Amino acid sequence: MRVTNQMMTNYVIKSTGHAKDKYFDSVRKINSGRRVERPTDDAPSAEQSINFTRMLKKIKTLEHSTRIVSIDLQAAEVAIRQGTELVSEANALTIQMANDAYNPSDRKSAAKRIIQIREELLHIVNQKQAGGRYLFGGIADQTPPYDPTTGVYQGNTLNRKVEVAPDLFIDGTVSGAQSFGDPQQVFTALEDLADFLDTNDLAGIQGSIDSLDAVMDTLMVAQADLGSRIQVLQDADILNQDLYVETQLQKGVLIDTDLASEVTRMKAGETALAASLEVGKNFLQFSMFNWR
C-alpha cells in the first residue's frame, strides 16, 4: 500500500487525539473521584449505583423509624417495670393484711398506701415520652390513655405497624388495655382492695390477692412482649448499620475511582501523549525546506 502524507497526518492526529482523550479521562476520574459519571460510562454499574443510593436512603429512614419506636418501647418497658413493682408491693401488703395478726387500724393504714400506689400507677401509665406522645394509648397517642381521676381507659387497642428493617414490620405502639389488663383491671382491683382494707373485709382482702395475681400475670406477659419487640429493634438496628456500611462499600467499588491504578494510568497516558505530540511535531515540521 502506498503511504501518503495525508494518511500519516491523519494517523498522527488520530493517535494524538486518542492519547489526549485517555490522559484527560484519567485526570477527570482522579479530580472527581468518580469512575462513572454518566450512565453511558458503565450502564450496569450506574443503574446498580442508583439502586444502592435508594437503598441507603431507605436504610436512613429505617434507622430513624427504629430510633422513634425504640424510644417509645423502652420508655413503656420502664413504665411497666415500675408498675409491676408497685403491683407487687400491693400484692405483698395484701398477703400481709390478710393475716389475723393485723388489726383494723393496720388495715386502714394499708388502705392509704394502696390508694397511693393506685395514684402512682395512674401517673406512670399516663406519662409521655420525649416526643410528646402518650405511651399506653395504642394509636390514640395524643390524649391521656387513662382518665386521671377515675382511671377509666380512653385509649384503644390498635397498633401502628412500623417498618424497622427492610420488609420487617413491628408494632410500634403499646396499648394500656393489653399491658395492664382488660379494660382497667389493675385500677379496679386496687380500688376494691383499698375498700376491703378500709372496711376490714377479710374475705374481700383474700379475694383481692387473686385479682392482683392476675394483674401481675398480665404485666409479666406485657413485659415479655415489650422485651422481645425491643430485641427485634436492636437486631434491626444492627442489621441496618451493617447493611448501610456494606451498601456504601459496594457503591464505592462500583463508581469510585481506584486512585492507585488511575494515577498509574494517568502517568502512562501522560507519557503516551508526550510521545505522540513529539512525533506529531517532528512530522509536521517536515517540509521541502529542510529536506536534503
Next chain:
Amino acid sequence: MGIFSYIIGTGTSGLSGQRAMQQVVSTNIANVNTPGYVRQRMVFSAQSGIAGVGIQPSSGPRNRLLMDHIGMVKGQLGFHDGSNRTLSFVESATNELDGIGLGPRMTEFRENLNALTADPSNTALRREVLNGGKKLAFAFRNIRRQLTDASETSHYEMKYAAAEINRMAEEVAGLNDLVQNQEMLVGDTGNVELQELVSRRDELISQLSELADVTSVQQKDGTTSLYLGGGRLLVQADLFNEVKVSNIGNGPTYDINFTITSTDGGPDLDPVKPIGGQIGGLRDAYNSAVRDGINRVDEIAFEFVEEFNARHQSGFGLNGATGIDFFDPIAVQDGAAGSMVVANVIDDDLDNIAAATAAGNLPGGNGNLISLAECMTDIGTMPTGESFYDAWVDYRADITQQIQRATMGVQTERATAEQLENLFQNEAGVSLDEEMVMMSQAKTAFDAASQVIRAADEMAQTVLMMVR
C-alpha cells in the same frame, strides 16, 4: 543545419516537459494536506513525425465506486453522530448519578412518607412530606422543561443542518457550472484548474454525505447530480433544490417533517424514504428520545397524580378531613408534568395529610401512609402494567441504550470511513517521498535536456567556425 535543429527541438521538448513535470510536482506538494485533492501526473509520449516528447497532464485515479462507498459510510456516521448530539442533551437531563433528578425525588418522597409512618402526628415529619411532594412536583416540571429545551435545541440543529445542506448544494451547483464551462472552453485534457474544481466538488459532496445521505451521479457533461430521500433531486447541473424543516402540531412534541423545495417555484416534495445522515439522526433521536420522552414523563405524572390523589382521598387527616387531593388534579395528560403542584389545601394545613385509613384510627394510624409510600413502586399503576418508578427507570435505561448504540455506531462507521479513506489515499493521495523522487527525476532530466541543447549549440558553433 537540419540535424542541429532536430537535436535542439528534442532538447527543448524535454526542457518544457520537465518544467511542466516540476510544476505538477509542485502543485502536488502544495496540496499535500488539501482534503479531497487527487494527485496529478504528467504523461510523456512519443510524437509522431516530430522530435522530442509530447506531454499530457492527467488527474490521478478518481475511483468513483470507492468515493460513493465513502459517502455512504459517512452518511451512516453522520446519522449516529446526529443521534448522539440529541441524546447527549437527554442523557444530561436524565443522569441521576449525582442524586438529583426525578428518580431520586420519587425515592425521597417515598422515604418522607415512610418516616412519617413511625410518628404520624409529628408536625416536623409532616412538613418533610410536604417538602418531599413539592420537590417531586418540581422534579417533574424540571425534567419536562429540560426535555423541552432538548426539543428546541434539536429542532434548531435540524434547521442548521438543513441550512448547511442547502449551502453546500448551492455550492455544488455553482461548481457544476464552473466545471461545465471549463470543459467547454478549455477541455479536459491537461486542465489542472478543472481538476482542482472537481476535487473541491468531490470534497463538498463528501461533507454533504455526512449531513444527509446523498447519492451522486456523474453526468457526461462533467456535472454531478445529487439525490436524497430515496430519489428526490437536490442538485442537477447548476440548479439546486432546498431541504426545508417544518413542524406539525404543537410544541414541544410536534412532528418534524422534511420537504424538498424547488428554488424555481416548483411544488414541495416529501422524501420517498427517510433522509439519513446527521439531519436524519437528529430527527430519529428527537422522535425516540425527546418527543417520546416528553410524552412518557407527562404520562407518568398524569397517572401518578391520579393514583396518589385517589389513595390520599381515601385516607383521613389529623383533623379528620377526608377526600382531599394531595396534588392539584390534572385534567389532561398532555403537559401534565409541567403543571404538577402540591394542592394549596395541603400547603395551608399539614393536618390535611391523610395518614390514617379510618377516622377511628386517628391520630396515630399510619395505614394510609404505607399505601401512599408504596404508590411509587406498586406494580400495575401505569397502564403498561409497571410501577411509576419502573416506568421512569425504563425510559432512562432506554436512553442509555440508545446512546450506547449511537456511540458504537459512530465508532464503527468512523473506523470504516478511515479505512476507506486510506484506500482512497492509497490510490489518489500525495506522497512527499514519491514527489521528491519525481522532482529529482525531473531535475535530472531537465539538466540532461539542457546539456543536449548546450552540446548541440557547441556542435553548431564548431561547425560554423570550421565553415568560416
